[in-house]
Amino acid sequence: MATCHTPDEGVPVGISACLMGEQVRYNGGHKRSRYCLEVLAERFRLEPFCPELAAGLGVPREPIRLMGRPGEEPRVVGTADPELDVTERLEVVSRDFAEGHRHLRGFILMKGSPSCGLERVKVYHPNGMPSHADSGAFVRALRRHFPELPLEEEARMNDAVLRENFITRVYAYDDWKRHVEADPGYHQLLQFHSRQKYLLMAHHVEAYRELGRYLAEASKRPLTEAMDHYLQRFMAALARPATRKTHANALMHVLGYLKQELDGETRRDLLAAIEDYRRGHVQLAVPMRLLNHYLKRHGSEYIRRQTYLDPHPYELGLRNAI
Numbered sequence: 001m002a003t004c005h006t007p008d009e010g011v012p013v014g015i016s017a018c019l020m021g022e023q024v025r026y027n028g029g030h031k032r033s034r035y036c037l038e039v040l041a042e043r044f045r046l047e048p049f050c051p052e053l054a055a056g057l058g059v060p061r062e063p064i065r066l067m068g069r070p071g072e073e074p075r076v077v078g079t080a081d082p083e084l085d086v087t088e089r090l091e092v093v094s095r096d097f098a099e100g101h102r103h104l105r106g107f108i109l110m111k112g113s114p115s116c117g118l119e120r121v122k123v124y125h126p127n128g129m130p131s132h133a134d135s136g137a138f139v140r141a142l143r144r145h146f147p148e149l150p151l152e153e154e155a156r157m158n159d160a161v162l163r164e165n166f167i168t169r170v171y172a173y174d175d176w177k178r179h180v181e182a183d184p185g186y187h188q189l190l191q192f193h194s195r196q197k198y199l200l201m202a203h204h205v206e207a208y209r210e211l212g213r214y215l216a217e218a219s220k221r222p223l224t225e226a227m228d229h230y231l232q233r234f235m236a237a238l239a240r241p242a243t244r245k246t247h248a249n250a251l252m253h254v255l256g257y258l259k260q261e262l263d264g265e266t267r268r269d270l271l272a273a274i275e276d277y278r279r280g281h282v283q284l285a286v287p288m289r290l291l292n293h294y295l296k297r298h299g300s301e302y303i304r305r306q307t308y309l310d311p312h313p314y315e316l317g318l319r320n321a322i
């Protein structure tokens with residue numbers, strides 16, 4: 001699944017424009033991300049967007065910040081002049097962006113920004129004191145108008161687990177876009193679930209069971225309703241990072257498909273590799289590589305089609321780090 005796009009096309013992923021090195025910050029600066037530009041750009045077709053620029057705030061501009069009380073939707077106002085309220089302008093451009101960019105498979109965000117920050121953006125009380133934290137205005141609009149879109153902050157991608165999780169979601173969503181959304185049908189939906197089963201199990205075993213039960217009855221529902229429900233639940237489940245324990249569980253299930261074909265010694269080697277991984281002695285790439293080796297020779301077509309075995313480009317080395 002991970003290799004279906006040619007490098008020329010790339011998987012379309014949005015990105016805060018300042019991370020691309022564009023000088024769009026309030027002070028005319030940028031926050032160029034080497035990882036995005038030198039590694040991810042090899043695979044993703046990065047599409048920069050600056051919501052504050054799109055809202056007509058200009059460069060340079062007065063810095064803005066979130067203001068409000070806990071439990072309220074924060075306003076976006078000028079730092080020096082709280083009378084400057086750009087909440088509605090940002091909401092309109094963010095909604096238009098979400099509606100005009102349904103082709104995206106993910107969005108990489110700049111941390112801490114009152115527009116682009118994914119989480120933990122400071123909200124100030126109307127009296128000027130820091131009060132609590134929330135997401136930026138652009139992020140809240142994306143969640144509202146494009147809830148299935150995978151989101152991550154560039155800075156959080158320094159964490160190998162979060163990085164692997166985001167890129168896994170991008171490719172899973174890409175699979176959905178190209179094979180289910182482009183050609184909607186109950187059959188395509190069931191096929192998608194069938195090849196994503198062990199990936200889903202590694203992330204969220206309860207959602208794996210629940211969605212299996214849901215699909216057994218799905219043909220009684222209107223197709224659009226079934227697809228919407230499935231996609232929202234599936235993407236939310238994948239957003240929960242898999243752990244060593246949940247990966248080990250999924251690996252054991254995959255190993256079950258080789259039971260008859262392997263001799264006792266080979267099976268013990270595979271079990272030892274999974275156990276070493278579960279205990280944190282080796283990275284996920286180790287048992288995965290061994291399993292893939294034997295599945296290639298002895299695995300049924302069903303198990304070899306599992307996206308879990310190859311969820312993103314091998315060259316990114318993501319499973320060497322988790």
Ligand code: SF4
Nearest residue numbers: 016017018050113116
């Ligand atoms: S609004 Fe977003 S893209 Fe624009 S400068 Fe701020 S963080 Fe960067």
